Amino acid sequence: MLLLGIDVGTSSIKVSVVDSQTQQCVASAQFPDTESEIKSVQPGWAEQSAEMWWEHVQQAIKRVCTKSKINLTDVGAIGIAYQMHGLVVVDKQQAVLRDSIIWCDSRAVPFGEKAFQAIGEQTSLSHLLNSPGNFTAAKLAWVKENEPKVYGSIDKVMLPGDYIAMKLTGEVTTSSSALSEGVFWDFQKDSLSDDVINYFKFDPSFIPKVNPVFSEHGHLSKEVAQSLGLKQGIPVTYKAGDQPNNALSLNVLQPGEVAATAGTSGVIYGVSDQLAYDKQSRVNTFAHVNHASVDKRLGVLLCINGTGILNRWVRDNMAPELSYTQINNEAAKIPAGSNGLKVLPFGNGAERMLNNKIVGAHFVGIDLNLHKRSHIFRATQEGIAFAFRYGVDIMRENGMNPTIIRAGKSNMFLSPLFTEAFVNATGVPVELYESDGSVGAAIGAGIGAKAFVNEQEAFSKMKPLQLVEPNDQQTYNALYRDWKKVLEMHLHKVEEGIGYKA
16 A cells, blocks of 8 residues: 655645555655745744645645656555644635644734633643643634634634645544644543633634544545545545654654654654643643553653754855755864854744743854854854753653654754754764654554554664764763853843843
């Protein structure tokens, strides 16, 4: 059986076709070739068009067909991974009512904070495992207050992956994992949260039918099948947010296992079997793809909004003529510590691990007689690595102590310099794999369609590419302490009102 995986990313859509027998990717394609637009009409806002995602999904699937020799009519199941926490609202005709308010949008923070206090901090943390914060439920509350006409036309509220599945099948479903990432799910009651629904006065009919992550979420419609060259009736058998899906793709499914990504945002994602939470909601706990009420599997997620997006900003604005490989080579010529130049990478909205403060990105200590662009290249990658260290220390406070971290050899982990800084700053070895979100979605589809005997068989042929171990922790620990002092200075400025908070 061939399996089709779709990864709805912030920058682009990627699709892959995996042969379930060999577990190998036999074809993949991405669309568009340039990074998709994020609309930001006000500071702290971030939106994307859901219709754009759907158009790009179709183009990516068609591109797979034209660039490979595979027959898409042999595809037997479809899986979807998607950018987490986004809000998509549709009317009774399944027409989108407004652009999606995506994961890095900060406007709903005050709505989440008020809900946290009204519901009660202890009740929120013990039942939701999070503060409502800046998640999907709070974004819906913002729409309710600020766009009453839109709110009055809503028939269903969805996460981005639910929307793509709806466009493929015409059917609308969700899962406890998706609802937990939107902070709609009560883990104690194992059901939709009455506290959240009642506080915000949402209509519970807005929430789609709740299915397991690995189950049939609808069947490919005749119209879409004909348009894309697929077989009518193929089931969508898996939907998961990008970080749970990344963990799945790295076979991170059992308690104590930890995955990382360093794309537009950076994430450490560990699996636990405890209904645990961070009292400050700096890290967040959601239902993992294999979570069940009788066999708990929770994903403890640390997210840093500003990681790869800063590296891209530096390239686009300082060296657009260079490839990332050339930038990495230039940066590698500079000694560790970048001759005193420090970079805070927090320029992509409110940072949860910094208590939802908007700190901004900062370049600190520039010496106009010493520092060149190569210093900025290196300091940027080191600053991102130090942000990860700051987050890993928060996870350690909450009982998650990784001894090894699995990551796909992609995005920032393609840079040997960044990977070295990451392992030395955190003190944790990294095992790198040939991993990809769309491939993970395809494997998830196979698990959902029972193309594999069990989850273990689905990853039986997966082998690591490389193990990178710490080799200079003393140097990087000293550099991190200096970097942390700069961060704390800026956090203090925000507290004093010199900066600003969402």
